Amino acid sequence: MTATITTTPPMASASRSRAPVARLTWLLARPSAQSAALLVLPGLAFAVTTALVLIVLGGGMMFSRWTLDDNADATVYQMLSVLALVLLLVPLASLGGAAARLSARRRDDRLATLRLLGATPGTVTQMTVLESTAIAVLGSLVGIVLYLIAMPFVGLIPFAGEAIGAGALWVGPGVLLIVVVAVAALAAISAAIGLRRVTISPLGVRTRQTAPKMHWTRIVVGVLAIIGAYALLGSMSGIADAALTIAVLGTGIGIGIAVLNLIGPWALGIAAKLSLRRAKSAAQLIAARGILESPKAAWRQVSGVAMTSFIAVVAGTGIAVVSSLTGDYEEDTMLLLADIRTGIIITVVTSFLMVACSVGVNQAANILDRRDLYVSLDRLGMPREVIEKFRSRTVMSPLRFVTIGSALVGGVLVFPLVGISFIVAPASLIVIAGCLIGGVFLVWLALRATGPVLTRVLREPERL
């Protein structure tokens, strides 16, 4: 059927064409306008983040409420719970950041196009921040439900000789509100920062021209920081004050974590350059180039494991120290030692859970981000096994590098605290090996779990 156009459509008036940001955002965010997966994935990640934050906070608050009347070792429990919170902070921030980036990155291309069509930088930023924040709020509300469901199960864990009970983990409405606001703020800030690239250079995002550069000065700063942290932790034996001990320990571990994140991407870039030179197969070539494209992004995918490796060394030596103390102690002390073991295991397991979620989210985001590439490779006849192989190599090669590197940094920092005998004690080595194998297996599992996303992208590329 053909139609003859006899009149030209009237021009939209300036006032009518200026659609409110909220309306435009809703229009572009509707499930009919894009795949539901793009909204559900970050929402789910925010939900898991919120639930884990609330459980961890609930545990921490429970110990903080203990008084010396409740338990003679209340101060020790509080010290150790603060230490566990510090250790869990980075994997938690990493998971939250992954969720926020996923939420924001999904919109990069579309918003770059809007920008090219003439939308102002302000409109583009407001739209993304609004959408990411809305997803984060919805996700964190689901997270609260998950937290409430998990409470009775987590409450079964025994501390001080009895199950802590679901009620002990309740954080109260005030904290619930603060967590929702904090998760929303994290999403909003991540979206705004991520969008700076789009608003400054929309063409750069459309054509993916920019390849971030890393600088060697990172390693100099990192090595100096490690030496400083080593000296700091070495001086701990002379400190008698408990609060100061916690502060020094926290600072030392904090420096270790910061150095890992500072040097990690740079070192990963160097390793990828070497792999590129040696690459023989298509999968090796693409994986090495993929890491080199953004060592920071490659690092981020596995940085959670860097933390678990680090934690594994701290936890392993901690268990070894505790195991060495099983002499003729009073019942209370034996209970405390058993609880320390339980705490260490909870910390490690929680960090693993966060890493698994983080890797899953990052991998799903990666597939959706690069769907054009995967579809074109499939059309050119690249076997699915080769696609899976380079996808796997892009994650597992940095992972190998990261686990060994971070375990070494952990060992260096723990050495002045406990000495070499506890680091290489059988109990310590078993925990460290178990953690590393478990961490690598979890990442591999998370990677495999995203396979169906790739299958769907290849089957129906036009729908995603």
Place this chain on the structure above:
Amino acid sequence: MNFSTPPFPANATPHTTAFSAPAILSGSALVKTYGSSTALAGMDISIRAGESVAIMGASGSGKTTLLHTLAGITSPDSGRVDFQSPSGSVDVTAMNERDRSRLRREAFGFVFQQGLLIPELTAIENVALPLMLAGYPRREAEGRAQHWLAALGLAGMEARRIGELSGGQAQRVAIARAQVTGATVVFADEPTGALDSATSEDVLNALLGSTVGQGHALVIVTHDDAVAARCSRVIHLRDGRVLPSAQTAGSTGRAVSA
């Protein structure tokens, strides 16, 4: 597999022997529907070695579906696609996903509107990739890729990433990638759609020269009359069917047949 070498006539014209050559690729009674819309409504088509066939039609007329079906990317609901490989005739529609993937990798070449090259690889790595997938050592694959890039006027740009190339240069990299394995049929989907007219002319010359100029077949989906006019045959589609020549006369002035 017999991989081709790059030298080809700079300004190749459609192969004159194409009309007498046997069909290298043919589709018969092809039907493909997406929900309630029919993309291919019982279409018959044959492509001969050494000819260039332009497929034209409005959006939604079935052009890209036809291209994807002939190339084994999409399976038709009914009908069959036959390809004359050096080892004999193969029914593409009867192949499983793995074999079709292998066929695309080894016997066909592809050039898309956006090039769809791997952005983090360099030009030479992109071109060498199909050879590496076929088991060639990297050094040899890159050596052949370098010859193809040079033949297409991209000498000295081997180490550039795709984002550092212009649209026309990126398309020539895609052409080199499509032909480096010596593909006997090259499928191009709006290869000049995102280019200005002068660059479009250059890219088309390179595409025709490296395919038809070597005796290979080129199937090209296009909206551009100027592109179609350079092809040896033009097929117009509407609602999943090939339009009779009377309804398309005057559009390009080229031969119209399925």
